[in-house]
Amino acid sequence: MNRIRAVLFYVCLSTITLTACNEGLAPRVEKSGISGTIRYKHWPPQDSLRDLRLVAFKRFPPSNIVGDILQGNAVVYPPIGDTALVPFYVDSLKYTAPLPPGKYEYVVIAQRYGPNIFTDWRPVGQYDLDTNYATPSPVVVLDGTLTRFVDINVDFRNPPPFPFPR
16 A cells, blocks of 8 residues: 555656646756847828838848848848737837847838838837937847847837938
């Protein structure tokens, strides 16, 4: 009888251990990324606001936006195909964007203002610690770390300049 109890005890203990920690004894690794608050001012008319996305570029200025995204040198959040940064027409929005580890020299909120998904985009806010818009502030994302307080101010009437000739 004691032997049966011992076996049942070890079976129960093993079941609890395996279901409580599906990675064994390995430490739990969080996803890497950034988080912060986007603050909005001077929203445009509804007919000129089709989409908003956060885009993190590894290089500044980006040379070819579509190429950078396809080559993994830029990350779009939420990904194209998912719902945009919503809701629209609010004062602020808290966000958490998963990003691979690395240095991102240009983190921007992009507005799509027209029907062409490839060309009708403009920057409407960028991560910039000194708000001079001349040079954006870089963001470093470490493996398994959420970089916090990547706050971005968006002013639709006073957007940052395009980072490349149009």
